[in-house]
Amino acid sequence: MVLSFLTAALLSVTMAAESQDSIAVSQDSALQHQEEILIENVQEPEVKGYWKRKKYNRISFNNNHFSPLHSSSDIPLKLSLGLDQGRNIFLHKKPIAGMIKFGLDIGLDLNYMWMDKETKHSDYDGPSGYLGSEPVEESSDMEMLAKLSGHHISIGLAAGPSVTINPVSKLRVCGYAHFVPSASFFAQGMSLNVGFSPMMKYGLEASFGAIGVGVEYNHGLNTYTDMMNYIRVEANDGDVSNLYMARYYLQSMQIYMSFRFGKK
DSSP states (O other): OHHHHHHHHHHHHHHHHHHHHHHHHHHHHHHHHHHHHHHHHHHHHHHHHHHTOOEEEEEEEEEEEEEETTOOOOOOEEEEEEEEEEEEEESOSSOBTTTEEEEEEEEEEEEEEEEOOOOOOOSOOSOTTOOOSSOOOOSOHHHHHTTSOEEEEEEEEEEEEEEEEOOSTTEEEEEEEEEEEEEEEEEETTEEEEEEEEEEEEEEEEEETTEEEEEEEEEEEEEEEEHHHHHHHHHTTOOGGGOOEEEEEEEEEEEEEEEEEOOO
8 A cells, every 4th residue: 555655646746747847848849930030020030131142134235246147347336235124033042151042034125226327428529420519418318327336126935043142242143044035126227127046045143132233145037028128029029938037147245234233
């Protein structure tokens, strides 16, 4: 009887001690969890704000070489500008080693070139057959239009892989390679050319926070159909399938400023 009582008392004391130990462990776990939440609440906004700057806008000044295929002479340019708008789609949530993310970029690519027209200077200002010494005004609007500068516009969809590195603080280094199928419009003189331009571009950008700078190289072969000639041949019931298609090679080195937007 006494032995049973002592055994029951010992078991009660043991269970009480284990209960207190479990309560203490639970309290320690709860405190540790609260500390982790506090640390996360302090650090996460800055980390998430950095990686959430996924949208980019790039304004570039371009040094282009635009020339007919199999020709070593470039069409002279007065001005060339570019505008890119896009978004980074990261392929994984947590950065590798806390600083690297791989992604896929997709966006809109817009480029404009203002081309100069090569002219040959001569002391003779009159039309053919005129023997006088006084200058003569242009005889037709066609001749005036033929002296207009050329303009080239391309609009494309850029898509391709990228890698973003966050080495320190808010510094971002991004490298990318994009394929850019584009629709091109090339007008010069009395010709209006419409074509397809599959371009490739490669770039490297460094930014701090929302502002950055970068350099980009792109190249591609453009094929054009003169729509004025197309309309003329079609109106005369000709075979438009045999029309000549001009081919131009374009390569460009661009220096740009970037602006990144997103939730902070």
